[in-house]
Amino acid sequence: MTDSEIRYQSLLHKLQQRGCRLTSHRLALARLLSISEGHPNASQLYETLRTQFPTISLATIYKTLTLLKEEGEVLEIDLHSDSHYDGNKPYPHPHLICSRCGAILDGDSVRSLTALNQEIEQTYGFHISRYQLVFYGVCQSCLQAERSA
Amino acid sequence: MTDSEIRYQSLLHKLQQRGCRLTSHRLALARLLSISEGHPNASQLYETLRTQFPTISLATIYKTLTLLKEEGEVLEIDLHSDSHYDGNKPYPHPHLICSRCGAILDGDSVRSLTALNQEIEQTYGFHISRYQLVFYGVCQSCLQAERSA
DNA sequence: TTCTTTTTGGATAATCATTCTCTAAACATG
DNA sequence: CATGTTTAGAGAATGATTATCCAAAAAGAA
Numbered sequence: 001m002t003d004s005e006i007r008y009q010s011l012l013h014k015l016q017q018r019g020c021r022l023t024s025h026r027l028a029l030a031r032l033l034s035i036s037e038g039h040p041n042a043s044q045l046y047e048t049l050r051t052q053f054p055t056i057s058l059a060t061i062y063k064t065l066t067l068l069k070e071e072g073e074v075l076e077i078d079l080h081s082d083s084h085y086d087g088n089k090p091y092p093h094p095h096l097i098c099s100r101c102g103a104i105l106d107g108d109s110v111r112s113l114t115a116l117n118q119e120i121e122q123t124y125g126f127h128i129s130r131y132q133l134v135f136y137g138v139c140q141s142c143l144q145a146e147r148s149a
Numbered sequence: 150m151t152d153s154e155i156r157y158q159s160l161l162h163k164l165q166q167r168g169c170r171l172t173s174h175r176l177a178l179a180r181l182l183s184i185s186e187g188h189p190n191a192s193q194l195y196e197t198l199r200t201q202f203p204t205i206s207l208a209t210i211y212k213t214l215t216l217l218k219e220e221g222e223v224l225e226i227d228l229h230s231d232s233h234y235d236g237n238k239p240y241p242h243p244h245l246i247c248s249r250c251g252a253i254l255d256g257d258s259v260r261s262l263t264a265l266n267q268e269i270e271q272t273y274g275f276h277i278s279r280y281q282l283v284f285y286g287v288c289q290s291c292l293q294a295e296r297s298a
Numbered sequence: 299t300t301c302t303t304t305t306t307g308g309a310t311a312a313t314c315a316t317t318c319t320c321t322a323a324a325c326a327t328g
Numbered sequence: 329c330a331t332g333t334t335t336a337g338a339g340a341a342t343g344a345t346t347a348t349c350c351a352a353a354a355a356g357a358a
Binding site for chain 1: 227228229230232243245247248254256258259260261262264265266268269272273274275276277278279280281282283284285286287288289292
Binding site for chain 3: 019020021023025026055056057058059060063064081
């Protein structure tokens with residue numbers, strides 16, 4: 001079973017557990033989220049699904065995304081009035097946004113994040129429950145393209 | 150000269166340098182930003198100023214905030230469709246948001262942040278230009294109030 | 299199966315923060 | 329003082345997101 005297949009089953013399971021109806025629209029959205037490599041926003045998901053399901057509405061996208069968020073199966077990345085969604089890594093992790101190409105890259109696998117969390121908890125007596133870390137700059141491939149140009 | 154006085158002069162200087170007119174509305178906003186301990190949003194700034202300047206409009210607040218942002222004198226904290234502004238520490242720094250009392254606390258003075266930035270640059274070959282780090286949880290005073298209750 | 303009851307999905311309408319536009323006022327210059 | 333030019337600011341517009349409400353689907357009774 002592929003990773004995306006595992007994610008898909010996990011999304012379906014949570015929706016089922018919650019007693020939600022598994023309509024074709026919801027199945028298609030869950031599938032799309034689980035295979036998406038990037039971090040689509042609601043409009044992008046809508047436009048993609050609309051080719052196959054012309055009657056689907058944006059509200060359905062938002063409602064299902066909210067359900068999946070509440071179940072902890074989707075992470076919302078809250079950017080300036082344009083939320084993007086991660087259905088593959090639904091836990092908090094840093095994101096790197098390239099100002100050149102617009103890519104949203106995952107920044108998990110940075111070990112020093114643990115130290116930062118600990119220092120904040122100790123220094124400020126603050127109990128962290130979740131976080132959103134966004135770094136803006138230029139990604140590796142854009143830097144390389146620049147150098148070779 | 151107090152810290153807030155220094156900040157006020159700095160805001161005025163940048164507006165002047167840019168060739169902006171120093172209207173009473175703008176002066177009042179610059180003053181308010183420089184003395185604000187917390188992190189007000191546009192509406193809060195508007196409501197505060199409206200008592201003294203009944204004719205001021207929200208658009209003026211937004212426009213002047215944009216000017217000051219561009220001059221690097223104000224930092225925008227981009228939360229879920231509700232931006233807050235910091236006129237005292239206009240450089241990127243972590244913020245701690247308390248889910249209980251809603252306070253937005255400054256998380257500057259964490260040393261391990263440098264290590265995190267370096268690790269991201271090295272691990273992903275990503276050139277960071279700015280960042281927004283927001284930690285959600287419970288602040289020290291709310292934790293203490295909870296314990297003593 | 300068929301009718302009734304109840305819940306849930308989804309299309310449209312509404313909302314709200316933010317931005318755009320356009321008029322009028324302020325400043326500089328002759 | 330008059331004239332031209334720039335900019336402030338009020339109200340209209342925008343666009344992402346959310347709320348409402350109708351219809352369709354499931355469940356249960358006969």
